[in-house]
Amino acid sequence: MLRALPIGLTALMAPVWLALLRTHSIQHGWFTWRSLTVSIFAGLAFLYYSCGIRAGLRRLRGQKQQG
Numbered sequence: 093m094l095r096a097l098p099i100g101l102t103a104l105m106a107p108v109w110l111a112l113l114r115t116h117s118i119q120h121g122w123f124t125w126r127s128l129t130v131s132i133f134a135g136l137a138f139l140y141y142s143c144g145i146r147a148g149l150r151r152l153r154g155q156k157q158q159g
Contacts, residue, residue: 096141103134 106127 096138099134099141100138103131103138106131 109127
């Protein structure tokens with residue numbers, strides 16, 4: 093989880109920026125949406141690093157964790 097923390101913070105940067113500087117973001121809306129794509133990608137990377145593919149699939153299938 094500690095390894096994924098910088099990626100998680102990166103995922104939160106754009107939404108926080110848009111919330112705090114709402115008027116400024118509206119004025120430059122033609123490039124503001126691009127920062128959200130970075131947030132989405134970083135959020136997915138955070139989920140990947142913090143959960144792991146095998147553990148996530150195991151949880152979806154309802155199997156118990158081994159070892």
